[in-house]
Amino acid sequence: MRTLYIITLVFFCFTASLRPKTQENFYCEYCGNKFSSVKLLTSQNCMRYPEGNYKGKHKLYEGIEKDEYTCKYCGNQYKTIKQLTSAKCMRHPNGNYKGYHSPAL
Template structure:
C-alpha cells in the first residue's frame, strides 16, 4: 500500500482523500489556514530542499526548518522538498 505525504508538513496518510481533507499546521498561508497538499515525489531515503539543497532523512524534518534561500527572503519560509 502506498503512502501519501503533505508537501508542507510531511504528515503521512494512506490515501490522497484523507490527506487533502485536513488542515495543515505548516501551510504557507499560516498555521491551519489551508489544507494539506500532496507531495508528488517518491519516497526516498533522503529529501533535498529545492531552494538551498539541505538534505534531511524525512519530509517532516525537512519542512520543520526555515530556509536561508527561500524566495520570500532569508528565513521567511520553510524548506520545500524537491521532487
C-alpha cells in the same frame, strides 16, 4: 496437459493472494505528515500552510519516497520529508529564514 495447466493456475492464484499487500503512503508537501490515502490528506487543514497555520488544506507531495529529501531552494538534505519541512530555509524566496524548506521532486 490441461490438468497441469489448471493446477499451475490455481497454485499461482493461491500464492498471489498470500503475498502481503504493500500500503502506499501519501505525504503533505507543506508539513511532511504521512497519510494512508489522498482523501484523508486533502480533507484536513495543514499546520504549515504557506498563507498561515491551518488556513488551508494539506498538499500532496507528488514525488517518490526516497532515502534523503533535498530542499529545492538551498540544497540541504534530510532523512525524512517531515524533518525537511520543519526547518526554516536560509534561501527561501520570501527572505532568509522567512519560510520552510520545500522538497524538490
